[in-house]
Amino acid sequence: MKLPNETKDKLAKAKIFLVKDLFVRSRIELTETMDATPQQIASLFATVAAAVAPKPKTALNLLQACKATDHFSINLGTEETNFKIGKGLTELVGPAGVGKTQFCLTLCVESLVPGKRNSGQDSSVLYIDTESTFSPSRIIEIAQKRYPDHFSSPAALQDITSNIIVFKETKTAALLERLMEIETNIIERNVQLLIVDSIAHPVRMDFDNSCLPQRQQMLSKIACQLKFLGETFGIPIVVTNQIMARFKDDNATGPEAYRSSITAALGVSWAHAVNTRLVLDQGGRLSIAKSPQYPPTVFNYQISSAGTYIQGKSSGS
Numbered sequence: 244m245k246l247p248n249e250t251k252d253k254l255a256k257a258k259i260f261l262v263k264d265l266f267v268r269s270r271i272e273l274t275e276t277m278d279a280t281p282q283q284i285a286s287l288f289a290t291v292a293a294a295v296a297p298k299p300k301t302a303l304n305l306l307q308a309c310k311a312t313d314h315f316s317i318n319l320g321t322e323e324t325n326f327k328i329g330k331g332l333t334e335l336v337g338p339a340g341v342g343k344t345q346f347c348l349t350l351c352v353e354s355l356v357p358g359k360r361n362s363g364q365d366s367s368v369l370y371i372d373t374e375s376t377f378s379p380s381r382i383i384e385i386a387q388k389r390y391p392d393h394f395s396s397p398a399a400l401q402d403i404t405s406n407i408i409v410f411k412e413t414k415t416a417a418l419l420e421r422l423m424e425i426e427t428n429i430i431e432r433n434v435q436l437l438i439v440d441s442i443a444h445p446v447r448m449d450f451d452n453s454c455l456p457q458r459q460q461m462l463s464k465i466a467c468q469l470k471f472l473g474e475t476f477g478i479p480i481v482v483t484n485q486i487m488a489r490f491k492d493d494n495a496t497g498p499e500a501y502r503s504s505i506t507a508a509l510g511v512s513w514a515h516a517v518n519t520r521l522v523l524d525q526g527g528r529l530s531i532a533k534s535p536q537y538p539p540t541v542f543n544y545q546i547s548s549a550g551t552y553i554q555g556k557s558s559g560s
Contacts, residue, residue, distance in 0.1 A: 250287065253277040262295050328479050329536065332470050332516065334442075335483045336507040336532075337523035342546045343483040344376045346523070347438050349550030350481060352385045354436040355403050356393055367406045367432035371421065371439045377409050388549035408432065415445045415461050422468045429476050437472060441483040443508045459512050466516035484508055528557050 246254075257276045259265050265288070268276075273284045328350065335343045351368045370377055386394040386403055394400055408428065412418040418439070428434065442465070450458035473480040485508045507514060507522075514520070520533040529542045541557040 246287075246290065253279070262291060265291060328481065328519075330473050330477050330479055331518035331535075332466070332473055332480045332482070333519040333521065334507070334517040335481065335521050335523060336486060338486050338525065341523045341525055342544075342551060343523060344378075344440055345381075345546050346551045347440050347481060347483065348378065348381055349385055349389075350436060350438065350479075351382060351407055352389060352403070352550060355406055356390055358393075365433050366435045367408055367428075368436045368438065369425065369428060369432075369434050370407055370409045371418065371437075372409055372411050373413055373418065373439070373441055373444045375411065376440060379404055379407075382407065384548055385550040388547075406432075413445055413448070415449045415465070418445055419461065419465055419468065422465065422472070425472070426475075429472065429478070434476070435478060437469075437478060437480050439469070439480075439482040441485060443483075443485040446509060447485070459510065462509060462513050463516070466513065470516070470518075484513075529553060 254260075254265070254277070257268075257273070259268070265273075270281065270284045270288070273279065273287075274281055277284070279287075335346055337343050347370070351370065354368050355366060382404060383394075383400050386400065394403065410421055412421050425437075429437070446458060446462065450461070469480050469482070472478070487506060487508045507520065514533075517533065518535060519531070522530040522532050523544070524530070527543055527545060529544045531537050531540045531542075543554040543557050545552050545554060
C-alpha cells in the first residue's frame with residue numbers, strides 16, 4: 244500500500260501494522276497518537292479503505308474465473324448425466340445410512356486420480372471427521388474397484404491414502420478453530436477438496452434448544468469461513484447434514500397441523516448460507532433442492548464396492 248514514509252513511521256510508532264489495527268481505533272484517538280489533523284486522519288482512512296475494499300467484477304470476469312477453476316469440479320456421473328460438484332459450499336442432506344459418507348469417500352478418490360482434473364500425487368484432500376466415520380480401508384476399496392488400472396500397486400494405494408489429511412473435531416469451537424487455521428494446509432498440500440462430515444453432529448451435541456442464538460452465531464461463523472476458503476482457493480467445499488422431523492404446521496388446521504415433515508437440520512440461516520443442497524433418500528434418489536448451476540432435478544444414484552455413481556434422471560423428474 245502506497246503511503247508517505249512519514250505516515251508509515253507514525254503508524255509504526257502507534258503500533259498499527261494491520262488494517263484491522265487501524266480501523267479499531269477511533270479517529271479522535273488517532274489524531275492524538277499520530278499527531279495529525281482530523282482531515283489527515285480522514286484521508287488516511289479513505290486511502291486504506293479504497294485499497295482493501297473488494298473491487299466490483301463484471302459477469303465476464305466471473306465467467307473467466309469459473310473456466311480457470313473448472314478443473315476443480317468433480318464429476319460423479321456419466322457423460323449423459325454430467326453431474327459435477329463445483330466450487331462453493333455444497334451440502335449433502337439425508338437420513339442415517341443413506342450414503343452421505345460413501346458419497347464423501349468417493350469424492351476423495353475422484354479428487355486424487357492421477358491424470359484427472361488437476362490432481363495427482365502432488366494434490367491432497369482435507370477431510371474433517373466429526374463422527375468418526377472415515378474409513379481408510381473403504382478408500383482403498385473404492386480406488387481399486389473404480390480405477391483398477393491406476394491403483395493396482397501398493398505404491399499407488401500408499402500415494403492416495405497419504406494425500407488424504409484427516410482431522411477429527413468433535414466440538415464446534417474446535418471445528419471453527421481448525422477452519423481458521425487451515426489455509427496453510429490448503430496451500431502447502433495443494434488441496435483439491437475440503438470435506439466436513441458432518442456439520443450437524445457437533446452442533447447438535449454442543450447446543451440444545453435453549454441456546455439457539457449462540458448456535459446460529461457459531462453456524463454463521465463456520466459458514467462464512469467455509470465459503471471464504473472455497474472462494475479464495477476455488478475449491479469445492481462439501482459438508483454433510485442430518486435431517487429433522489417437524490410435527491406441527493402453524494399454517495394448517497385440523498389433522499394437517501400435526502402431520503410430520505422431513506427437512507434439513509440446522510435451520511433457515513444455515514440453509515441460506517449453503518450454495519448447493521443435495522438431498523439423498525432411502526429410495527436411491529438424489530434431489531437437487533438448491534443450486535446456482537442446475538435446475539431442480541432428481542437423479543438416481545447407486546452405491547457399490549466402487550463407491551457412489553450418479554445415474555440417469557429419475558423417471559419422476
